[in-house]
Amino acid sequence: MHFEFNEEQRMIANAARDIAKDFPPEYWREKEENGEFAEEFFKAVCDAGFMGIVIPEEYGGGGYGMTELLIAMEELSANGCGAGGVWYFVLTEVFGALPIVRYGTEEQKEKYLPKIAKGEMEFCMALTEPDAGTNTLRIKTFAEKDGEEYVINGNKIFISGVDRAKGMLLVARTTPPEKAPRRTLGITLFLVDLPNEAVKWNPIPKHAINFSKTCEVSINNLRVESNAILGEKDLGWYLLLDVLNPERMSAAAGAIGGAKLAISKAVEYSKQRKVFADPIGSYQGLQFPLAEAYAALECARLMMYKAAWLYDTKFAAEDVKDPKKRVEMAAVFREIGDAANMAKAVAVENALKAVYWAMQTFGGYGYAKEYDVERWWREVNLLRLAPITQQMALNYIAEHILGMPRSYRV
Incomplete structure (x- = not known):
């Protein structure tokens, strides 16, 4: 067992601490009170390569893993950024880059990963629904096959970052629960390009973390190609x-x-x-x-x-x-x-x-x-x-x- 960071991991930690010095608590207090996205912070972490930590080098990233991403997030948070040191990374790297790296086709990787690494594409995930909550197997958002496309309809709640995102990891049913062989089958992940007129959002006033909007989302007759599926249908x-x-x-x-x-x-x-x-x-x-x-x-x-x-x-x-x-x-x-x-x-x-x-x-x-x-x-x-x-x-x-x-x- 090893309890010490290697040289590259220490470099990431040091870089995160240096960035955090430029974005002290006062900075985040102002962004929170004004309800403003932390543009300067986002640019700084992108310029440092942090938004591409988990993305392979051939797509413009650092080629590291979840360990290194956590190091960056922990150090940013602990050295002045608080929740801001984690929030934007979750939306774009955890919801976008990581699943595409692990499950995406070559076409999907080439389309999304270089833009994420450069800070040109923010992501969000549309999972939670008003009537399902934690019980994801009860989601009602449904994707119906129509030729080479899927038509998706449903409602989501507490979707953070959708107002700025250019990509969405959308969770929908492709097989009704009563027709699925097992209750864990019949759910499919889609990669959706935003903005799209079929996806409407409305901010939810909230207690904190107002440097990012959290929204209710309605999806009405959203059409996506079959190649938008991440991984395999129903799995x-x-x-x-x-x-x-x-x-x-x-x-x-x-x-x-x-x-x-x-x-x-x-x-x-x-x-x-x-x-x-x-x-x-x-x-x-x-x-x-x-x-x-x-x-x-x-x-x-x-x-x-x-x-x-x-x-x-x-x-x-x-x-x-x-x-x-x-x-x-x-x-x-x-x-x-x-x-x-x-x-x-x-x-x-x-x-x-x-x-x-x-x-x-x-x-x-x-x-x-x-x-x-x-x-x-x-x-x-x-x-x-x-x-x-x-x-x-x-x-x-x-x-x-x-x-x-x-x-x-x-």
Whole structure:
């Protein structure tokens, strides 16, 4: 086992820290309050090659894996960017670049990957639906075959980045549930070019992360060619798992980085602030909860990088395409999912604790916007709910790792 980054990984971490210096909390506070996309930050990370970290070199990327992407996200978040250090990467690299790299045809790779690597194409994923929520198998968006095309209709909710995206990973049914051989069959992933008059969106006012719009989306008679399918028709569920696991790793990176940012600011303040004779940082009532949260975050960090290592080393695209090896690959997906869900659950729970106690450290100033802690509190609270709720992550751990009876039916 190796617990140190190699030279290239250290270079990525150092580059991320250098970028973060140019985009301190004040920058993100302004973008959040004005509801503005962080154009300058996005350009900086694209210029540094970060938006192409997971894209092979032949398509203009860095040729790295999920591990290196998490390193960049964690360092950006921890060194001033908070949720901003993760958000745009999830939308474009996790929802766009990663699945295309792993499952795309050569034509799809050549069409999308160079543009993503250059920062010319942002992505989004249209998965969640109003009536389905976490139960993806109940989605109603349907793609009906019409000659060499598919006609797609449906409604999606909480779709972030669709207002700017030029590409969308769209999840739809191609076989009704009642006609599918198994409940996990009949879902297909499509690559959709945007903007398209058949795809309408409307922003949802929200609690935080307003440097990116999150929208409700209606899809009315959207026509796409058969070659827009990513992977294989009706087998999208299995590919989708391979998108959701990196999303959960990214949530862990955002929680860990954001919490460490809040802890560092609280520690700095606690050394200077005196109410009585000694600095408040000497009070064990503040020391213990911050120390406890930090220790747990470091443990979650190890599990997060284990999940990334599994993702980077145990996957083989040719095995997914081979029906005889799909059982074996399902076991690999399960192993990655185990680590990703545990990392997400522990990271978020202790990030909540860390930011809560950071706010307590600042006292009344923690409630003031100019100190940023209240914004980090709002940001980290999203991770209780997305990309999967804490309760569903614990359900996964109880059922799939501990072997306990399922606590819900689908």
